[in-house]
Amino acid sequence: xxxxxxxxxxxxxxxxxxxxxxxxxxxxxxxxxxxxxxxxxxxxxxxxxxxxxxxxxxxxxxxxxxxxxxxxxxxxxxxxxxxxxxxxxxxxxxxxxxxxxxxxxxxxxxxxxx
Amino acid sequence: xxxxxxxxxxxxxxxxxxxxxxxxxxxxxxxxxxxxxxxxxxxxxxxxxxxxxxxxxxxxxxxxxxxxxxxxxxxxxxxxxxxxxxxxxxxxxxxxxxxxxxxxxxxxxxx
Numbered sequence: 001x002x003x004x005x006x007x008x009x010x011x012x013x014x015x016x017x018x019x020x021x022x023x024x025x026x027x028x029x030x031x032x033x034x035x036x037x038x039x040x041x042x043x044x045x046x047x048x049x050x051x052x053x054x055x056x057x058x059x060x061x062x063x064x065x066x067x068x069x070x071x072x073x074x075x076x077x078x079x080x081x082x083x084x085x086x087x088x089x090x091x092x093x094x095x096x097x098x099x100x101x102x103x104x105x106x107x108x109x110x111x112x113x114x
Numbered sequence: 115x116x117x118x119x120x121x122x123x124x125x126x127x128x129x130x131x132x133x134x135x136x137x138x139x140x141x142x143x144x145x146x147x148x149x150x151x152x153x154x155x156x157x158x159x160x161x162x163x164x165x166x167x168x169x170x171x172x173x174x175x176x177x178x179x180x181x182x183x184x185x186x187x188x189x190x191x192x193x194x195x196x197x198x199x200x201x202x203x204x205x206x207x208x209x210x211x212x213x214x215x216x217x218x219x220x221x222x223x224x225x
Contacts, residue, residue, distance in 0.1 A: 004157075042118070042215035043158070043201070058212060090157050101146045101205050103213060105157035 004106035019078040023091030030096035032074040037088040116141040120216035137202030138184040150201040
């Protein structure tokens, strides 16, 4: 089984709808991240969480919110989806020890907002 | 401003034709440089971490090196299955735990 899973894998929705993307991990990592990837652009950080009680905004958090339900679960919500939020969304995890910075990514969710 | 630039954007090679991908960076205190491989429609797959100038890491046909200004990903005798987008990312003092990604180099290897 995959260490980092994301649901759904594909989603088509309409402008103004509320959408939740879910991420679960079995790696036992404390830190979790949400990124978006647009064609021709690098990965951009939306939100990250060091533990259940610690959530931080990334560089492009406007229009998004997150919830860390447990160590293993981190959800991303689009309260009112708009077309320019059409992108690939990735969840990632890493260990909490500072010397181990490698982030491990899930398979992604392809979101289309019409 | 912390920045990562990868070149070339795209590279086409014949099977067995060795080459290198470049990742140049300007950051305020490097705390790690990372290479990932990404296949179409999939999540990035971790390859290497480099921490200090002069460090080298190898995995099969791939070898990553690091200087104070750039990193190279050398691909020796590539095979078609090496075709993918290769992403470079850095962690800098100012960025906290965040990784700053380059836009990637898309490698195509034909037989």
